[in-house]
Amino acid sequence: MSKNFQVQLASFPESIPRPNDFTLIETPIPDLSLDQVLCETLYLSLDPYMRSQIAGRHMSGSVGVNEPMIGETVSRVVMSESKDFKPGDIVRCFGGWQHFSAHNASALQMVADTIDPMSYALSILGxxxxxxxxxxxxxxxxxxxxxxxxxxxxxxxxxxxxxxxxxxxxxxxxxxxxxxxxxxxxxxxxxxxxxxxxxxxxxxxxxxxxxxxxxxxxxxxxxxxxxxxxxxxxxxxxxxxxxxxxxxxxxxxxxxxxxxxxxxxxxxxxxxxxxDFEHRREEFLKNCIPYVTRGELKIREDVTMGLENAPESFCRLMRGDNFGKALVRVGT
Amino acid sequence: MSKNFQVQLASFPESIPRPNDFTLIETPIPDLSLDQVLCETLYLSLDPYMRSQIAGRHMSGSVGVNEPMIGETVSRVVMSESKDFKPGDIVRCFGGWQHFSAHNASALQMVADTIDPMSYALSILGxxxxxxxxxxxxxxxxxxxxxxxxxxxxxxxxxxxxxxxxxxxxxxxxxxxxxxxxxxxxxxxxxxxxxxxxxxxxxxxxxxxxxxxxxxxxxxxxxxxxxxxxxxxxxxxxxxxxxxxxxxxxxxxxxxxxxxxxxxxxxxxxxxxxxDFEHRREEFLKNCIPYVTRGELKIREDVTMGLENAPESFCRLMRGDNFGKALVRVGT
The missing domain is CATH 3.40.50.720 (NAD(P)-binding Rossmann-like Domain)
Structure with missing residues (x-):
């Protein structure tokens, strides 16, 4: 396990992005420092705000050419130098458009097992x-x-x-x-x-x-x-x-x-x-998990299989051709 | 006392209005029906929203050519067919740009004598x-x-x-x-x-x-x-x-x-x-009259003498050349 694949921005799109504005690159898996955690991406969320990050206009950060795309993920802990996480834990983090990502433990949130399926942590319960x-x-x-x-x-x-x-x-x-x-x-x-x-x-x-x-x-x-x-x-x-x-x-x-x-x-x-509402996430989950469980809140997820297909899926999203919340199934 | 003078709109101004967009007309003083009150205008308020009324775009009403200009006034009751008002009462009403106006009693508000000078009922306390x-x-x-x-x-x-x-x-x-x-x-x-x-x-x-x-x-x-x-x-x-x-x-x-x-x-x-805040006017007055009395809330009134000068004063207001709240002293 020494290889990582990530999607980088290859060129700034003029208007609606096309798949060849992105490129799949092989990179090494980072070593971990103390209190860091290595995660394997299971689901990647694709969201409209990413278009603004590419344009350098989003408050959450920007992505330049030859830089990896940013994105929120549901990931599985595979190695841990932190006492707070152990291999197998399912977490939410900004793993980005890649198979493996390293994080400080403080940047990870556990996904409660009341969130089922776990992809909901990026959609209706995310x-x-x-x-x-x-x-x-x-x-x-x-x-x-x-x-x-x-x-x-x-x-x-x-x-x-x-x-x-x-x-x-x-x-x-x-x-x-x-x-x-x-x-x-x-x-x-x-x-x-x-x-x-x-x-x-x-x-x-x-x-x-x-x-x-x-x-x-x-x-x-x-x-x-x-x-x-x-x-x-x-x-x-x-x-x-x-x-x-x-x-x-x-x-x-x-x-x-x-x-x-x-x-x-x-x-x-x-x-x-x-x-601004991150501090009220628990209140949101407490109120909404029962709705989901009872089938009163539904979500249709538009899931693309494989990281290599993320660029095409993102371009579809930006054309409005997705059907439901856009996600990429990255790992298994 | 059978004559009234009023300012009417003579033509729709294209941009900033000019005095000859208005005309001073002699009209009869209306007879009073039961529960109506005849008022003599003392002060007329000139306000920017009147420009929108002329353009037919204001929610409070519109003014067409050969129609009298609308405006809030402090007026003195001169005749009354209502038990609620007697000659000499000082009231606030929409008397318009004219010397005399007739109103249903329900359209008049008494100006409390704690509002001193009475013109404040159209400016800082209005x-x-x-x-x-x-x-x-x-x-x-x-x-x-x-x-x-x-x-x-x-x-x-x-x-x-x-x-x-x-x-x-x-x-x-x-x-x-x-x-x-x-x-x-x-x-x-x-x-x-x-x-x-x-x-x-x-x-x-x-x-x-x-x-x-x-x-x-x-x-x-x-x-x-x-x-x-x-x-x-x-x-x-x-x-x-x-x-x-x-x-x-x-x-x-x-x-x-x-x-x-x-x-x-x-x-x-x-x-x-x-x-929308009319129902809270008393609360506003209760809180602000003491500020005014103590000199902590001041207002400069830009008072023009005589109804015949109201058009020029309004045009100055619309050029931004007034200095303070624009008012017209109409009656004495």
Whole structure:
């Protein structure tokens, strides 16, 4: 066990990345210092924010050419110089796009065996789930009957946000990029309706579906959909600014909606960064594991087999062609 | 007493209004129905939102050509068919730009004699003051040491907002349009600093004056200053969207800052409409009258004599050439 494979950035993509913007490199497995732990990646999470890291614009770090891609993983401890971890432990860490990663023990979190399957630690019971919970429950605080609109309705964050809103007694309207996704949203994820943004006029459909206006818009996309939703807010609406999917592949950042729209709605707009809620992760898990166990919170994982296929899977995600939370099964 | 004079809109201004966009008309004094009250205007408030009413874009109503201009007034009751008001009572109402106005009794509010001078019912202890109080105290909730930035620093709302923030122990930075206004802000209104937006680089000066970022931005202007401030927010900043002074004279509405700026700052953005806080006016007065009595809250009123001069005064306001809260002394 002396070889490691990792995916590095080969070139800065201009817009939507292509697989040959990445390259698979063989590197040595690092030696461990005291209190360090060697992990084998089992699942790698692929997320839209990685596009911003590549562009050097994300607060969580940036990736340069010939540098390994960053990413959160569920990993298995294979060697440990720390008293806190032993081989076989399943942990969550930022292992990156590679088979093996070394970490200080303090950078690892145990994955509780109540999280089953363990991949859920990267999806509905991981960062996407926590993001959805923070935005919907802690920030938007929806009341029964509130109309909640979720673009990217069946993605990692959106699917959880929509179901959480539904569990609060809200009317939940999704927006997604295909008929198949819309069908999944309404039939499996209990959305009340889902708008196909590629074939329907989103503004007109929102007017039909939300005649009294939108009470909560969980913004994962920015750009035109944020503008459209901001034009149709109900008085006292809450807008959660969380993601900019429509912007990540662009080299400049578009302006936001005219502030007058938000004044008119007396809206409250929250900037959401999930890292700020890390200290409340246990509370989130305590509340959500029972929902998952009872089948009231579901997630569809879009799992790609093999690290070598991670670049293609990431490019699909950035084209919006994934179906559910994008993960890569790396080790066995 | 059978004649009334009122100012009507004569033509829709394209950009900054000019005095000949208005005309002074003689009209009859209305007869009173049961429960109605006839009022003589003493003071008329001139406010930036009136520009939006002229453009037909304000939620409080619109003014068409050959229609009387709307405006809040302090008025004296001269005839009453209501048991609730008697001649001589001083009231607050939307008397408009005219000498006499008739109202249903339910549309009048008594001006308490603790409000002295009575013009304060239209400035620091009126709608501008309530706006400032709602934004700073109830929405932004500033903590001692917070850095609060107020554009339109010495206007009706801004001056009160800045002084209220100072009373909360904040560091208060103003932005104004002349050296004289800046000097007034720091010397009379206790601002810690004031940036002259016409002669200084606002972005650079904000960086110098707020090295750790802006905690509260009380937005009265929109446009470029909102963008500049949004680029320099501290983590957890609050932005109060309250006015769009930079936009009122334009025929289209500019886009807002890129949402990513607000995500990065984990900002909370509040759309503020003062009408929503009418039910808390007594609380506001109870808290602020003592400040005014003790000289801890000051206001400079820019009083124009005579209704016939209201159009010129309003145009000055829309050019930003007023010095303090714009009022018209109408009756004696």
């Amino acid at each position: 960062m996407p789930g926590l993001t959805a919970y923070a935005g919907i429950i802690w920030q938007a605080k929806p009341k029964p009957g509130d109309v909640v609109v979720i673009p990217a309705a069946i993605g990692g964050v959106g699917a959880t946000a929509g179901q959480l809103a539904k569990l609060q007694g809200c009317v939940v309207v999704g927006i997604a990029g295909s008929e198949e996704k819309c069908q999944y949203a309404t039939e499996e994820l209990s959305y009340d309706a889902c708008i196909n943004r590629k074939t329907e006029n989103v503004s007109d459909r929102l007017k039909e579906l939300c005649p009294d206006g939108i009470n909560v818009f969980f913004d994962l996309v920015g750009g035109e959909l944020l503008q459209t939703a901001s034009e149709q807010l109900a008085i006292g609406a809450r807008v959660i600014l969380c993601g900019l999917m429509s912007e990540y592949n662009k080299s400049t950042r578009a302006a936001g909606p005219a502030p007058g729209l938000w004044i008119k709605a007396r809206a409250i707009i929250y900037g959401l960064v999930v890292y | 709608m501008p003051g309530l706006t400032a109080y709602a934004g700073i105290i109830w929405q932004a909730k500033p903590k001692p040491g917070d850095v609060v930035v107020i554009p339109a620093a010495i206007g009706g709302v801004g001056a009160t907002a800045g002084q209220l923030a100072k009373l909360q122990g904040c560091v208060v930075v103003g932005i104004a349009g002349s050296e004289e206004k800046c000097q007034y802000a720091t010397e009379e209104l206790s601002y810690d600093a004031c940036i002259n937006r016409k002669t200084e680089n606002v972005s650079d000066r904000l960086k110098e004056l707020c090295p750790d970022g802006i905690n509260v931005f009380f937005d009265l202007v929109g446009g470029e200053l909102l963008q500049t401030a949004s680029e320099q927010l501290a983590i957890g900043a609050r932005v109060i969207l309250c006015g769009l002074m930079s936009e009122y004279n334009k025929s289209t509405r500019a886009a807002g800052p890129a949402p990513g700026l607000w995500i990065k700052a984990r900002a909370i953005i509040y759309g503020l409409v003062v009408y």
